[in-house]
Amino acid sequence: MTDLTEAELDDGRAVVVKRGAGPRATAAEAAGLRWLAAAAAVPVPEVHSWDDERIVMDRVPAGRPAAAAADRFGRGLARLHAAGAPAFGAAPPDGPADAWIGRAPMANVQADDWPSWYASQRVLPYVRTAVDAGLLEAAPFERACSRLAAPDEPPARLHGDLWNGNVLWDGRDAWLIDPAAHGGHRETDLAMLHLFGCPHLDRVVAAYDETAPLASGWRDRIGMHQLFPLLVHTVLFGRSYAGQALAAARSLG
Template sequence: MTPPGFDPRSAPRGVSRAVLPGGRRVVVKRDVGAAAEAAGLRWLAVPGGPPVPEVLDAGQDWLVGEEVPAGSPSREAAAAFGRRLATLHAAGAPAFGSPPPGGPVEARIGGTGMRNVPGDSWPEWFAEHRILAYVRRARLPETAVFDEVCARLPDLAGPPEPPARLHGDLWSGNVLWSPTGAWLIDPAAHGGHRETDLAMLALFGLPHLDTVRSAYDDAAPLAPGWRDRVPLHQLFPLLVHTVLFGGRYAGQAVEAAHAALRT
């Protein structure tokens, strides 16, 4: 709990920084997705996993979290991050699409909605809740290629894997490099396929990505063909970006769908 004399609900909308009575520096977020984010951060705080900011207090549309000290990426930190990410994924989830404990079904990713609806089969769940749901919302001029991807997903998905505990929005901006290594922030946490987190890391250019993936693969070997499946797993973030920003992301999503079908 935050100390007396500090009211996070008086902070401006969005993300701001504050100093608590006593001198502790914190990040205050006022946003409609704050409750889901707080539940996600608590769920991702796995022993041996990547560090996440401690949630000091949270309400329906606000949270107060630990501020992460700034640092710089290094190969050593990237290797440690890869191993720790493997540990996080291995912590598992009850089902594909399952929300964190206490997290809402109607969650958020970036500035748009994301439904956490549990499913037993990853191909069917991914098709319905992470591809087609966003194709419908994006109003893309070309949708047949996405229908084909979904129809072929059982064959494109690779060997079956158990639900992994995903960050869910793991682009490079949500990896903070501190003096003690890489931290995770701003999750859209849910149960999913571990290759989705890794594919999202590749989408927007993470420093030392090859080191991260090599260390991950050493700790928890990836299934054969995982490199060929990167475009398939990138469909979700690309479609989210198409919903949010349109423009070139629509073309990238279509290209990724065609690439997924070529595997």
């Protein structure tokens, strides 16, 4: 269980102190935030310090989602992805290979081929855990993994856990927090936004597509990219997500 408290630096800046995530998770989050910030594409809280017990970062001002902010977010997300990564599965610089997505472990093992990497590192590990827990059967997911295909694009710099709760709005901009950052396919971040919703999502996507046009048929691949977060949620939260994960697997034909 993580604990968030607000504090103030000597210079008056408001910060958030996050405790309880654990040493590797704290290191991964700090490295991920720094890696996303280095792209200078989407606002990210500045990390002031971190250790095995806590991370101290800027507090994002509270505000309401706005249409203009959604446009900026879409353009910025396209630039963030375009900043790239050394390989699929690449961890942020100085970040641990054994990282986390929420409270689930996530291995950052590098590969050059997206379909085989996505199957072996982002789908099947969670399938095995869910099968061991009696939550689902492996066969539909193994068939789905044999049918994975995506446009041949270079590894993108992903947030990696881009659900609505990790997008904060200050009235002018959308900010990114709590990343599970790694190198991946850019459509995965967009698929997660579609899975859990996002204010003004149509405007976000339109601005993204205008900045960095998406490959033909990307909407048909949303279910494929949602396999990863749905399996993570099945492992973390149980059977209520298993049916959605199975539907996503069957969407691959």
